[in-house]
Amino acid sequence: MKRIRKAIIPAAGLGTRFLPATKATPKEMLPVVDTPAIQYIVEEAAKSGIEDIVIISGRGKRAIEDHFDKSYELEDVLLKHNKISELEVIKGISNMANIYYVRQKEARGLGHAIHCAKTFIGNEPFAVLLGDDLVYSEKPCLSQLMDAYEKYQSSIVGVQRVDKEKVNLYGIIEGDDIAPKVMKVKDLVEKPDKAHAPSNVAILGRYILEPEIFDILENQKPGKNGEIQLTDALKTLLAIQNIYSFEFEGKRYDLGDKLGFVEATIEYALRREDLKQELKAYLKDIAGKF
Ligand code: G1P
16 A cells, blocks of 8 residues: 655745735735745645655745755744744744655746756655645545545545636636545646536645656646646646546635735634634624724
8 A cells, every 4th residue: 555655845946926925025024914825735734644744835935945955043032931832833843744845946837846856856756745735624634635545545636616716726627526525537728718627626835646657747848828737748648548537625725826825824813712703793894984
């Protein structure tokens, strides 16, 4: 039985949709309430049992490394001021998982970013978590996919249905239902236009992949938007291995979109006991005023 121990989190993108915030701050470090977006993703991986995480980093992303590193000075100050709960939170961040960094020298697309981790992963199946897809669920999204992997022992993409108007934003799959929430994938297409989309079942930032994908990515030609696309490489993989889709349970937020980011911030705050009451009253008060 193959086990998933390693995960890749790509974080090398330039974050142009969030300028000017991302001019000097990595997009992945923008906070949802008080926690950097990428920390939620690392937490999800750690809670799912991942031991080793490689973050695909790039120029200007040093803040991510600092965030997951030990902060002796901060820990010392918090201890001296007897701020024990804050101290535990800070220590917890640096102990979450073993985190490694690989730099992607040029932004050549998601497929290229994944390929940068080839040596780190070696010859075993692994997970990929995309930072723009934040999933709030009882059981961590990746853990749901890992359960499905135990059964199917072949690559799995995490999917949900999206609005038909938005299929051009995602990798879209076509498949046959084989069990509740599970399809055997027949075809995949990256960001099709509405008229040509085979369905509205979208890949939403969670993958379990077999290592054969690396050899395919090595020779993958640029696709949509001139980038080396993971979806295109998966389509090639389909010729030699089965790929399944698993419809995960949970609310997914699109942090790659300004409105999605604001929605996540509001809803994550509403789930927090320390903010819920006052925020609810505030939202009620301002509704209709703008
Ligand atoms: C990437 C993938 C796409 C996937 C999406 C999920 O696109 O290429 O297949 O559906 O993430 O968020 P991006 O949003 O990075 O352009």
